[in-house]
Amino acid sequence: MSETLAVRTSRLGKRYGSRWALRDCTLEIPRGSVAALVGPNGAGKTTLLHLVIGLVDPTDGTVEVFGRSPKRDASEVLPQVAFVAQDHPLHRNLKIGEMLHYGRNLNPTWNQDLAVARIERLGLSLDQKVGRLSGGQQAQIALTLALAKRPQLLLLDEPVASLDPLARREFLNGVMEAVVDEGITVVLSSHIVAELERVCDRLVTLAQGAVQLNGSIAEIVASHRVLTGPRSDAASVARVHDVIRESHTERQTTLLVRANGHVYDSCWEQHEVDLEEIVLAYLGYRPGGSATQTPTLEAVAT
Amino acid sequence: MTWVGWRLQRTETLIVVGILALLAALLVPTGIQMANAYHRDGLSACLSMNAGPTCADAIGSFRAHFQSLLDLGSWFNLVPGLIGVLLAAPFILELEHGTYRLAWTQSITRRRWLAGKLGMLVAATLVAAGAMIALFTWWRASSIHLDGRLDNGNYDFTGTVILGYTLFALALALALGAVWRRAAASLAVAFVGYFVTRILVDYKVRDHLVAPLKATFKGAQPPSVLYNAHILSIHGDVHGRQVASGGGFFFSATKLAAPNMQGLVMHVTYQPQSQFWPLQLTETGVFVGLAAALLAFAAWWTSTRTT
Numbered sequence: 040m041s042e043t044l045a046v047r048t049s050r051l052g053k054r055y056g057s058r059w060a061l062r063d064c065t066l067e068i069p070r071g072s073v074a075a076l077v078g079p080n081g082a083g084k085t086t087l088l089h090l091v092i093g094l095v096d097p098t099d100g101t102v103e104v105f106g107r108s109p110k111r112d113a114s115e116v117l118p119q120v121a122f123v124a125q126d127h128p129l130h131r132n133l134k135i136g137e138m139l140h141y142g143r144n145l146n147p148t149w150n151q152d153l154a155v156a157r158i159e160r161l162g163l164s165l166d167q168k169v170g171r172l173s174g175g176q177q178a179q180i181a182l183t184l185a186l187a188k189r190p191q192l193l194l195l196d197e198p199v200a201s202l203d204p205l206a207r208r209e210f211l212n213g214v215m216e217a218v219v220d221e222g223i224t225v226v227l228s229s230h231i232v233a234e235l236e237r238v239c240d241r242l243v244t245l246a247q248g249a250v251q252l253n254g255s256i257a258e259i260v261a262s263h264r265v266l267t268g269p270r271s272d273a274a275s276v277a278r279v280h281d282v283i284r285e286s287h288t289e290r291q292t293t294l295l296v297r298a299n300g301h302v303y304d305s306c307w308e309q310h311e312v313d314l315e316e317i318v319l320a321y322l323g324y325r326p327g328g329s330a331t332q333t334p335t336l337e338a339v340a341t
Numbered sequence: 342m343t344w345v346g347w348r349l350q351r352t353e354t355l356i357v358v359g360i361l362a363l364l365a366a367l368l369v370p371t372g373i374q375m376a377n378a379y380h381r382d383g384l385s386a387c388l389s390m391n392a393g394p395t396c397a398d399a400i401g402s403f404r405a406h407f408q409s410l411l412d413l414g415s416w417f418n419l420v421p422g423l424i425g426v427l428l429a430a431p432f433i434l435e436l437e438h439g440t441y442r443l444a445w446t447q448s449i450t451r452r453r454w455l456a457g458k459l460g461m462l463v464a465a466t467l468v469a470a471g472a473m474i475a476l477f478t479w480w481r482a483s484s485i486h487l488d489g490r491l492d493n494g495n496y497d498f499t500g501t502v503i504l505g506y507t508l509f510a511l512a513l514a515l516a517l518g519a520v521w522r523r524a525a526a527s528l529a530v531a532f533v534g535y536f537v538t539r540i541l542v543d544y545k546v547r548d549h550l551v552a553p554l555k556a557t558f559k560g561a562q563p564p565s566v567l568y569n570a571h572i573l574s575i576h577g578d579v580h581g582r583q584v585a586s587g588g589g590f591f592f593s594a595t596k597l598a599a600p601n602m603q604g605l606v607m608h609v610t611y612q613p614q615s616q617f618w619p620l621q622l623t624e625t626g627v628f629v630g631l632a633a634a635l636l637a638f639a640a641w642w643t644s645t646r647t648t
Contacts, residue, residue, distance in 0.1 A: 089648065092446050094648060117447070117448050118448040122446040124439075124446075128439040129440070130443075144344045144345045145444070188448070
């Protein structure tokens with residue numbers, strides 16, 4: 040059972056002092072998927088990734104990677120998982136070639152040819168000092184280190200947040216190539232929704248340390264609808280469907296719902312809704328700006 | 342791990358090699374001068390109590406030339422501390438820059454990383470300490486012959502204590518750095534801590550590490566067991582009336598004390614030359630023990646408290 044899952048967490052929680060960075064997080068990420076972990080800053084994305092790679096211990100609950108504990112079975116789990124941290128730490132005083140030597144030295148599964156080929160494709164030379172590279176290039180070096188380890192699971196923490204649009208695209212292309220070539224599982228966290236749809240097939244949203252949404256993107260997009268109709272309360276809709284967000288003008292009510300089956304009520308006009316809008320609704324943002332009713336989420340935007 | 346360990350502590354290791362080279366550049370020429378003067382003046386014939394007036398002159402002239410240099414040499418007490426804290430830098434920098442996260446997400450476990458990293462630092466420290474001991478022991482050879490190994494200047498630089506001092510400085514910096522994660526500040530504070538600890542041990546602890554001996558003798562002629570012994574205290578009395586007291590000096594060929602008085606009885610508390618190794622090994626053990634505790638603390642803190 041767990042063999043088909045890359046990551047499984049159960050009521051996972053992590054507390055720093057009196058503050059819960061992540062709480063009651065239960066999710067499954069199937070092997071072979073490319074999952075986006077989306078949430079505002081401080082939502083617990085980094086903490087979740089750190090728990091998966093074993094950088095921190097859970098305060099509560101369990102986390103399994105390919106059925107093993109990243110902490111207890113570290114020597115089995117670590118070779119299978121690669122991690123690119125948000126600030127992609129590298130030894131800045133080392134040359135690129137030395138940084139690759141570092142990877143080769145610390146990873147028995149290291150593929151030097153793959154690493155060197157990637158560096159060449161990036162137009163970089165092994166003699167260049169890591170500290171002199173641009174932010175985008177350093178992110179690419181960090182990704183090269185992660186990929187040359189030949190992991191089964193690749194964790195990327197805000198990989199593109201600090202990159203310009205071109206470097207962002209190049210970085211994600213690098214990830215996609217590895218997904219196609221190696222069939223690895225990827226979990227990448229982001230607070231930027233744009234571009235994720237191109238790369239990811241699964242979505243997990245986190246806010247205030249808890250999971251809101253977890254499923255395949257196609258299914259999520261297919262099941263959400265925007266309903267507009269004459270001003271009324273949404274109670275009749277809410278009996279059947281999950282109302283994620285509702286807003287009212289004087290004459291009209293607009294609902295974003297997760298539909299359970301078809302919406303038959305003819306007084307509602309239905310629209311498709313794109314992923315970004317769904318995510319924003321779950322995270323409590325509202326492009327329009329008027330009062331929003333997302334009980335669990337409204338404090339998130341601050 | 343070996344290549345990584347070496348590459349990441351290469352800069353600091355080379356700085357330490359540079360310090361040792363500088364030390365050798367200072368010590369070798371002056372050491373050769375001292376050795377030449379020692380042989381030219383035939384001082385080896387004077388190595389007993391009451392060696393005679395010509396010896397006193399020869400030794401006096403040697404001291405006039407070199408004693409200030411030897412005294413200046415006590416500043417080298419800072420070198421083991423300097424080298425120890427410097428070698429701790431790569432580990433603390435790794436915590437300061439966050440690159441430990443990179444290391445901990447490669448294929449080796451945190452425990453192995455810590456063991457490899459700290460093991461290599463300890464090994465480098467021991468090698469550097471060995472080099473210092475060899476260099477200082479050679480440099481102070483003449484002084485060791487004349488004043489004995491229990492002379493404070495000689496005691497600090499020979500035997501095994503430098504191993505303990507250097508390891509202690511390393512471990513103190515590592516422990517501070519593990520908690521603080523600021524390399525420059527941790528090294529500075531550890532260096533001061535090293536200095537304070539050394540002074541404390543030199544003046545308060547050392548004499549009590551091994552129980553001193555007591556001796557009583559009549560007349561001004563001290564028994565040969567007191568030759569180059571470390572005198573902790575001495576009282577002289579004539580028929581029960583105290584006439585002299587003191588401590589902290591040595592009986593050697595030129596340091597004959599006390600006037601010849603009828604009925605003088607001297608009571609001495611002292612560490613004889615034969616206590617040199619027990620004292621050295623005990624003091625080394627104290628510092629190595631402190632270092633081991635600090636290292637264990639640094640390893641524990643890093644592996645459980647660092648995220």
